[in-house]
Amino acid sequence: xxxxxxxxxxxxxxxxxxxxxxxxxxxxxxxxxxxxxxxxxxxxxxxxxxxxxxxxxxxxxxxxxxxxxxxxxxxxxxxxxxxxxxxxxxxxxxxxxxxxxxxxxxxxxxxxxxxxxxxxxxxxxxxxxxxxxxxxxxxxxxxxxxxxxxxxxxxxxxxxxxxxxx
Amino acid sequence: xxxxxxxxxxxxxxxxxxxxxxxxxxxxxxxxxxxxxxxxxxxxxxxxxxxxxxxxxxxxxxxxxxxxxxxxxxxxxxxxxxxxxxxxxxxxxxxxxxxxxxxxxxxxxxxxxxxxxxxxxxxxxxxxxxxxxxxxxxxxxxxxxxxxxxxxxxxxxxxxxxxxxxxxxxxxxxxxxxxxxxxxxxxxxxxxxxxxxxxxxxxxxxxxxxxxxxxxxxxxxxxxxxxxxxxxxxxxxxxxxxxxxxxxxxxxxxxxxxxxxxxxxxxxxxxxxxxxxxxxxxxxxxxxxxxxxxxxxxxxxxxxxxxxxxxxxxxxxxxxxxxxxxxxxxxxxxxxxxxxxxxxxxxxxxxxxxxxxxxxxxxxxxxxxxxxxxxxxxxxxxxxxxxxxxxxxxxxxxxxxxxxxxxxxxxxxxxxxxxxxxxxxxxxxxxxxxxxxxxxxxxxxxxxxxxxxxxxxxxxxxxxxxxxxxxxxxxxxxxxxxxxxxxxxxxxxxxxxxxxxxxxxxxxxxxxxxxxxxxxxxxxxxxxxxxxxxxxxxxxxxxxxxxxxxxxxxxxxxxxxxxxxxxxxxxxxxxxxxxxxxxxxxxxxxxxxxxxxxxxxxxxxxxxxxxxxxxxxxxxxxxxxxxxxxxxxxxxxxxxxxxxxxxxxxxxxxxxxxxxxxxxxxxxxxxxxxxxxxxxxxxxxxxxxxxxxxxxxxxxxxxxxxxxxxxxxxxxxxxxxxxxxxxxxxxxxxxxxxxxxxxxxxxxxxxxxxxxxxxxxxxxxxxxxxxxxxxxxxxxxxxxxxxxxxxxxxxxxxxxxxxxxx
Numbered sequence: 001x002x003x004x005x006x007x008x009x010x011x012x013x014x015x016x017x018x019x020x021x022x023x024x025x026x027x028x029x030x031x032x033x034x035x036x037x038x039x040x041x042x043x044x045x046x047x048x049x050x051x052x053x054x055x056x057x058x059x060x061x062x063x064x065x066x067x068x069x070x071x072x073x074x075x076x077x078x079x080x081x082x083x084x085x086x087x088x089x090x091x092x093x094x095x096x097x098x099x100x101x102x103x104x105x106x107x108x109x110x111x112x113x114x115x116x117x118x119x120x121x122x123x124x125x126x127x128x129x130x131x132x133x134x135x136x137x138x139x140x141x142x143x144x145x146x147x148x149x150x151x152x153x154x155x156x157x158x159x160x161x162x163x164x165x166x
Numbered sequence: 167x168x169x170x171x172x173x174x175x176x177x178x179x180x181x182x183x184x185x186x187x188x189x190x191x192x193x194x195x196x197x198x199x200x201x202x203x204x205x206x207x208x209x210x211x212x213x214x215x216x217x218x219x220x221x222x223x224x225x226x227x228x229x230x231x232x233x234x235x236x237x238x239x240x241x242x243x244x245x246x247x248x249x250x251x252x253x254x255x256x257x258x259x260x261x262x263x264x265x266x267x268x269x270x271x272x273x274x275x276x277x278x279x280x281x282x283x284x285x286x287x288x289x290x291x292x293x294x295x296x297x298x299x300x301x302x303x304x305x306x307x308x309x310x311x312x313x314x315x316x317x318x319x320x321x322x323x324x325x326x327x328x329x330x331x332x333x334x335x336x337x338x339x340x341x342x343x344x345x346x347x348x349x350x351x352x353x354x355x356x357x358x359x360x361x362x363x364x365x366x367x368x369x370x371x372x373x374x375x376x377x378x379x380x381x382x383x384x385x386x387x388x389x390x391x392x393x394x395x396x397x398x399x400x401x402x403x404x405x406x407x408x409x410x411x412x413x414x415x416x417x418x419x420x421x422x423x424x425x426x427x428x429x430x431x432x433x434x435x436x437x438x439x440x441x442x443x444x445x446x447x448x449x450x451x452x453x454x455x456x457x458x459x460x461x462x463x464x465x466x467x468x469x470x471x472x473x474x475x476x477x478x479x480x481x482x483x484x485x486x487x488x489x490x491x492x493x494x495x496x497x498x499x500x501x502x503x504x505x506x507x508x509x510x511x512x513x514x515x516x517x518x519x520x521x522x523x524x525x526x527x528x529x530x531x532x533x534x535x536x537x538x539x540x541x542x543x544x545x546x547x548x549x550x551x552x553x554x555x556x557x558x559x560x561x562x563x564x565x566x567x568x569x570x571x572x573x574x575x576x577x578x579x580x581x582x583x584x585x586x587x588x589x590x591x592x593x594x595x596x597x598x599x600x601x602x603x604x605x606x607x608x609x610x611x612x613x614x615x616x617x618x619x620x621x622x623x624x625x626x627x628x629x630x631x632x633x634x635x636x637x638x639x640x641x642x643x644x645x646x647x648x649x650x651x652x653x654x655x656x657x658x659x660x661x662x663x664x665x666x667x668x669x670x671x672x673x674x675x676x677x678x679x680x681x682x683x684x685x686x687x688x689x690x691x692x693x694x695x696x697x698x699x700x701x702x703x704x705x706x707x708x709x710x711x712x713x714x715x716x717x718x719x720x721x722x723x724x725x726x727x728x729x730x731x732x733x734x735x736x737x738x739x740x741x742x743x744x745x746x747x748x749x750x751x752x753x754x755x756x757x758x759x760x761x762x763x764x765x766x767x768x769x770x771x772x773x774x775x776x777x778x779x780x781x782x783x784x785x786x787x788x789x790x791x792x793x794x795x796x797x798x799x800x801x802x803x804x805x806x807x808x809x810x811x812x813x814x815x816x817x818x819x820x821x822x823x824x825x826x827x828x829x830x831x832x833x834x835x836x837x838x839x840x841x842x843x844x845x846x847x848x849x850x851x852x853x854x855x856x857x858x859x860x861x862x863x864x865x866x867x868x869x870x871x872x873x874x875x876x877x878x879x880x881x882x883x884x885x886x887x888x889x890x891x892x893x894x895x896x897x898x899x900x901x902x903x904x905x906x907x908x909x910x911x912x913x914x915x916x917x918x919x920x921x922x923x924x925x926x927x928x929x930x931x932x933x934x935x936x937x938x939x940x941x942x943x944x945x946x947x948x949x950x951x952x953x954x955x956x957x958x959x960x961x962x963x964x965x966x967x968x969x970x971x972x
Contacts, residue, residue, distance in 0.1 A: 020290070022290065023290075027289075030205075030206075031208075034208070035199070036199070036203075036205075036206035037198070037199020037200070038199070039203070039205070039380075039381065039431070040205065040461075041380040041381065041382075041431075041464070042464040042890070042891045043463045043464050043465070043890075044464065044890050044891055044892055046890075046891035046892065046896065047380060047464075047891060047896070049380055076199065077197075077198065077199035078198070078199050081198060087197065087198070090197075091197040091198065092197075094193065094197050095189055095190065095193040095194070095197055096189070098189075098190070098856050098857070098859075098860045100193060100196055100197070101432075101692035101693070101694065101860060101861075101864060102379070102380070102381070102429075102430065102431045102432040102691055102692025103192065103193070103195075103196030103197075103201045103429065103431070103692065104201075104203065104379075104380045104381045104431025104432060104692075105380050106196050106197060106199075107196075107199040110197060128899070129898075129899040129900050130899075130900055132898075132899050133898040133899055133900045134898075135898075135899075136380065136891070136896050136898060137380070137899075138378070138379055138380050138432050138434070138864070138867075138868070138896075139432055139692050139860075139864045140860060140863055140864050140867075141863030141864050141866060141867035141902055141905060142863075142867070142898075142899040142902050143863050143902075143904060143905055144860060144863065145899065146899065
C-alpha cells in the first residue's frame, strides 16, 4: 500500500515518517516510534488504554489515523515526567495512593488525567469520575485512581497532597 | 560507633516487612509506561498470526480455499487443520482430560471457532488475508441451552468421541455428556430432606461470563532451528505448566523450551490455559524459522478464550421450623461448551464446588454435577475465584436467603443461627473439607454493627410502607452474604494438574553484601508480588525489602511452580518463601555462632540479627552474616547462603468474610443504585494492608460487573450477542460504587505465616451480596428468586411482572 509522509511533534521531539494511510496512531506510536507505554485493550475505543494527548485533547489513539495527527503535537505517557526524570504529580499520586495494579490501563489513565487537570485543576470527586469514564480499569475499582488524581490536583496547586486525597 | 543505635521499632520499620503498607516496587515502571508486556516485544524478523473464525455455531466444513489469501503480497502461509494433522497437532489435550481442536477439522462447534491461521509480514496484511479465506459450511442444528444437550434427539456435537462411553471422569450418560461427579451422603441427605419440617428448592443459574482482563491473551513464539530450541513469551498465569504442556505436545525436550511470562495486564483466570493461538504460533515459527507474534483482539478474547460459570444449580435446603438447617442437596448442570477445557485440578471436574455448604453447619449434604457439551466456546475458568467457588457461594447464599424468606426470618439472623461456631474449627464439612480456622460470629457481628443493620431494616420497613402508600417509586434492598472460600490449591494428596502436584516454590539467594534475589514459581498479573514476597523475606531474614529483588515468569531461572490463580500465591508461594527463608536463617544461625564463638543454641533472633542470649550487645546482623557466608563459614560447612523450597501445603486455606450491601431500586427505570457496600474480609495474616484493600476494591468491582450486567449470551442459532466492550458490561468510574473495607484476622494454623490469600474473596462474596440486595428489595412483594445479571432491563421486567407499573 502506498505510504504517506507525516511529520509531528511527539513528546516534544520532531518526528517524520512514512505511514500507510490506514495506520492507526496507536500502531504508529507503538511500532514505528517504539513508544509502548500506551496500550491496546479493546479495538472499539471503549477502554482508553491507548489514550494519548493530541493537540491539547485526550484522544483514543486506536480510533485516530496517524495521518490525522500530521502536523500535530502528541504527548504519550513517556512524555509526562520532567526532562530530568522527575515524576509528574500524577505519576507520584498513582504510586502513593495505590492507583494501579497490573499497570495496563495506567498509561492511558494518567495521560487522560493529565488533560483533565489541565481543563479543571480542582475537580470534585464526581468530576474526576466522569472525567475518566472513557478509561476502563479491571483491577482497582477506581477508588484509589480517584484518590491518586486528587493527590496530584492538590500537589499541583501547592496543597498538602496526601491530606487532600485522604 | 558514632551513629545513634536505632530502637527495635526503628529496625523493624526499616525492613518494610510484613504488615506494613509498603509502596509497590512495580509501579515505578508502570507509571512511566515502561512495563514490558508481550505486545511490547519486538524481535528481528518477527511476523504476525491471525485467525479465520467460524461464523456458525455448528456446521460442517465442506471446503477451505485459501488461494486468494496466499496470493496476497506479504502473506507467508495459511495453516489449516490439514497442515496440523500430520504433526498430530490439530487437537490439543485440555487440562480437564478432553481434547480441543486447535484448528477445526471437519466441523466447527461454536461461533468464532478457529478455522485457519494466517501468517503475514505485518498485522494489517494478516487481517486483510483473513477476509480472503473462503470457507464453505453446511449449517447444522445448534444446542445453546444445556438443558437440551442430553435429550433423545439432540444433535451429536462431538463426533470425535461420540462412541466413547468412558470420559476422563467415568461413565458418560449420553453422547453430549462429559462427566458426572458426586460427593456427600446421598441416602442421608435424601432422608433428612424428606423429614425436614421446612424445605426450599430453587434453580439458581449463574450466567456465562468472561474474565476479560484489559490485556488480551497473546504470545510470541521463536524457534531456533540451529539449537532446536523454542522460546515462548506469553500472557501465562502458569508459565511452567505451559512449558510442560508445550513439550508434551510438540515433543521438543522440556529443557529446550524457554517460557517467559513478562508483565501481564491482568489475568483473572483467563490466562491459565493453553489456547490454539499458542500452538499455531509455535508451529508457524517452526515452519517459517521466524518469530511469530499472535495478539487476540477483544472480540476474539470474549468469544474464544476462557468463559466462566454457566452453572445451573438446583439447590434444596431442609430446615427446622425455627431455622436450623438440617440438609443440603444440590444438582448442577454445568455447561462446558464445545470442549471440556476447564482449568481445574485434574481430579476435580467441578472444581471445589463442594464448598457449597458454605459457612453453615450442615449435618449432611449431597452434591451431583453433570457436565455437558453445547455449541459454545470452551473454557470454564475460575474468573477471579478459586475453582467453581463463586458458583458455590452464589448458590448457597441465595438459597439461604430464600429459606429465610420462607421461614419469615431475617437473613442475617438465619445465618447467625447456622454459622459454624469458633470452637468447631478445624471443622469437617459434610462435603469433605477441613476448614482451617475462623471466627464467623465475630465477623458477622462486626459487619452488622458497622452498617447499623437493625436501623437499616427499620428504614426499609418504613420505606416499604411508603411505597405501598404510593409515596415513593423506590424500593430499598439490603443484601447480606457470608462466604467461606477455599483457596491455595493444593495438597499433593488431592490436587494435581496433569499429574504434577500443585505445590509451589521459592528460591532465595543472599549475595555477599546482603542484597537478595528471589525467584518464585508463581506469576503476578497485577497482584504486586515483587512488593509482597520481598516483605515476607524482609521479616523472615531481617534484610530490608528494598534490597530484595523478586523475579517471576522465566522458567529457565525460576524453580518449578504451578502458577498464580485460585488465590494460591500466598498460601503456596508465600509459604515456600517463608520456608526457604527459614532454611537460610538456620544456616545463618550456625555462621553467627561461629563468628561469635558461642553455641548456636545460645543465640536468639532479634529482628535483623542473632544476639547472644542474656548479652544482647554481642550480635551479628544478617548483613554481616551474609558477608561471612562467603568467607568465614564454620569448618566443613558449604559456603554461600541460599535455599530453595517446594511447598506442598498440608491443607487448603479458608478465607471468609461478611458483606452487606444497600441498594435503592427505581421500579420505573429498573436502575439499581448501590447506596452502600461494606466488605469485611478475614484473610488471615495480612502481608500488605494497602495491597489487600486494593485487591478487595478490584474484586468487588468485578463482582458488581457480574451481578449487575455481565453476560456472554448466545441466541438460539448459536450467535453471540455482543462480544465486545460495546455490549459486554465493563463498569466505568461513574457507575462503580464506593467501597468500605474492614477486616478481622484469624491466622491459618497450618500456614507458616498464617496467611490465607485474599484476591478472589471479594468476587466470591460480592456477587451473592449484590444479588441478595436486589432480591431483598422485591421480596416483600412476593418475589422469591430473580436471576442475574440484574441489569436495568431485567430489573424493570421484574417490576413489570409484579404489576408495579400499574
